[in-house]
Amino acid sequence: MNTNARLALLTLPAALLSAWIGASAVTAANLPTTPKENANGASLTVSSTGGIDTANPFFKAMGNGRSCASCHSENAGWSLTPNDLQQRFTLTSGNDPVFKLVDGANSPRAAVASIDQKRLAYSMLLTKGVIRVGIGMPANAEFSLVRVEDPYGYASAAELSLFRRPLPSANLKFLSTVMWDARETIPNAAGPNCILGANPARCFASIDTDLLRQASDAVRGHAEAAQELSAAEQRAIVNFESGLTAAQVSSRSAGVLTESGGRGGPDALAATTFYWGINDFQNGDYRTRAAFNRNVMNLYGAWRNLATAPAPQPVPGRRPPPPAPASSTDQAKASIARGEALFNTRPINVTNTAGFQQGAQRATCSSCHNAPGAGSHSITRLIDIGVSDARFRTPDTPLYTLRNNATGQQLQTTDPGQAMQTGRWADIGKFKVPTLRNLSARPPYFHNGAQPDLASVVRFYDRRFQMGLNQQEITDLANFLAAL
Ligand code: HEC
Numbered sequence: 001m002n003t004n005a006r007l008a009l010l011t012l013p014a015a016l017l018s019a020w021i022g023a024s025a026v027t028a029a030n031l032p033t034t035p036k037e038n039a040n041g042a043s044l045t046v047s048s049t050g051g052i053d054t055a056n057p058f059f060k061a062m063g064n065g066r067s068c069a070s071c072h073s074e075n076a077g078w079s080l081t082p083n084d085l086q087q088r089f090t091l092t093s094g095n096d097p098v099f100k101l102v103d104g105a106n107s108p109r110a111a112v113a114s115i116d117q118k119r120l121a122y123s124m125l126l127t128k129g130v131i132r133v134g135i136g137m138p139a140n141a142e143f144s145l146v147r148v149e150d151p152y153g154y155a156s157a158a159e160l161s162l163f164r165r166p167l168p169s170a171n172l173k174f175l176s177t178v179m180w181d182a183r184e185t186i187p188n189a190a191g192p193n194c195i196l197g198a199n200p201a202r203c204f205a206s207i208d209t210d211l212l213r214q215a216s217d218a219v220r221g222h223a224e225a226a227q228e229l230s231a232a233e234q235r236a237i238v239n240f241e242s243g244l245t246a247a248q249v250s251s252r253s254a255g256v257l258t259e260s261g262g263r264g265g266p267d268a269l270a271a272t273t274f275y276w277g278i279n280d281f282q283n284g285d286y287r288t289r290a291a292f293n294r295n296v297m298n299l300y301g302a303w304r305n306l307a308t309a310p311a312p313q314p315v316p317g318r319r320p321p322p323p324a325p326a327s328s329t330d331q332a333k334a335s336i337a338r339g340e341a342l343f344n345t346r347p348i349n350v351t352n353t354a355g356f357q358q359g360a361q362r363a364t365c366s367s368c369h370n371a372p373g374a375g376s377h378s379i380t381r382l383i384d385i386g387v388s389d390a391r392f393r394t395p396d397t398p399l400y401t402l403r404n405n406a407t408g409q410q411l412q413t414t415d416p417g418q419a420m421q422t423g424r425w426a427d428i429g430k431f432k433v434p435t436l437r438n439l440s441a442r443p444p445y446f447h448n449g450a451q452p453d454l455a456s457v458v459r460f461y462d463r464r465f466q467m468g469l470n471q472q473e474i475t476d477l478a479n480f481l482a483a484l
């Protein structure tokens with residue numbers, strides 16, 4: 001990269017910030033921070049609690065020196081990225097508190113005496129940004145663990161090593177499920193969130209209640225703290241993280257995402273309504289009883305016709321000149337708009353997908369990512385799209401062979417997901433449908449970080465569900481996801 005290009009990059013955030021401030025009224029209630037650059041442009045966080053208060057206990061070192069921000073960093077979309085981790089590793093010679101044996105390393109018994117040993121010990125974290133979530137086989141499970149192939153020689157029935165991406169600690173108002181396997185979604189017969197028509201009734205505590213317990217579990221687990229968080233600290237952490245809204249605000253190719261009627265960026269997202277059951281694929285809107293609406297994403301409709309420049313004024317007596325090609329920025333905007341339309345309407349035949357409705361195979365991306373403007377799932381329903389199937393296993397990941405106690409059937413998986421909580425054979429491989437905002441800030445994707453970029457995610461779906469997307473459609477969908 002030449003110096004000019006590098007300078008242009010360096011000056012980008014300030015220019016973007018002023019463009020953003022110019023484009024939208026900054027209210028005291030939603031203070032922006034500084035845009036953070038990523039491969040596709042820049043993302044921005046706004047906070048309803050008045051800026052990022054680093055005195056909040058979210059940033060306080062506990063137990064082993066980690067804070068919540070060790071794994072939920074604004075620079076990395078309130079998650080972790082390999083880029084950010086490699087920088088931290090180099091700057092601190094592997095001593096940043098994120099590098100702890102307990103769950104940062106491939107195995108808690110790894111040797112870490114030299115820097116080279118450390119680089120090996122933390123290779124999963126450094127290359128995929130994944131944390132080792134250790135969970136023992138559930139009591140009374142319908143299945144048993146027959147075989148463990150762990151390249152790091154640690155996993156056993158007492159503790160499976162499940163390598164998972166930190167879910168972002170922002171945009172939490174769009175959650176219906178907490179954690180990849182819902183282990184912090186608390187069942188509660190008297191809770192406010194009940195699945196319509198479920199028999200027996202299935203109800204859950206409020207997300208706020210879930211997050212309070214999640215915060216205290218995180219401190220005891222990841223931060224190895226002997227002491228519980230005080231109730232006041234728990235409350236302060238959850239208030240802080242619940243006030244964060246983060247989204248891509250500009251695109252390298254398409255420019256500022258609020259231009260020309262675009263409704264990207266965190267301000268519009270902060271103003272987006274969500275409640276549990278807002279747009280369920282099966283039962284529609286739990287409050288208004290409106291039918292399910294597949295047009296979940298409505299950010300970039302205004303850009304659909306930008307691919308061709310406006311026709312020039314006709315000159316009397318002259319043959320009209322051919323239409324001028326649209327500017328490259330407008331073409332990039334139009335691609336994002338086409339991607340949004342594909343997301344809402346491109347049919348997908350959903351087959352062999354546990355958790356997704358039987359007999360409702362005709363789906364779109366928005367059937368599962370159905371919370372308007374956010375792409376999370378409107379209710380607590382976990383789905384197995386196959387990410388942890390043995391056929392997708394890479395050699396750096398442990399593989400588990402499970403046997404159904406009743407039928408003797410065996411299967412192999414890199415992560416049983418929800419089944420590690422419920423003990424049910426039918427729940428193997430089920431994960432929550434994650435929110436799709438601020439994706440550019442936090443590669444890689446899926447619970448195990450298997451897909452390095454958004455085009456790879458789209459190609460995964462194309463192959464998995466034989467969608468038959470052409471190259472242009474793959475590009476358009478990826479460009480759209482990158483602008484969220
Ligand atoms: C060592 C890294 C690490 C630390 C430290 C950490 N987390 Fe996490 N966090 C994770 C991982 C990994 C997940 C996803 C794990 C899973 O679902 O199995 C997660 C999930 C979450 C989620 C769930 C979001 C969702 O969409 O369901 C929230 C909220 C969260 N963390 C908040 C916190 C808070 C608050 C703290 C500090 C008290 C904290 N985390 C400390 C790694 C970390």
Ligand code: HEC
Nearest residue numbers: 356364365368383385387431432433434445446447457461
């Ligand atoms: C049948 C339900 C279903 C359909 C249809 C579906 N998704 Fe997903 N999506 C999921 C689930 C479940 C996950 C989490 C999978 C995992 O990590 O194991 C996910 C994860 C993702 C992620 C990764 C997010 C992250 O934080 O890592 C992206 C991006 C995504 N989907 C985009 C799409 C697009 C684009 C389409 C349409 C081509 C689509 N999805 C269709 C259920 C679905």
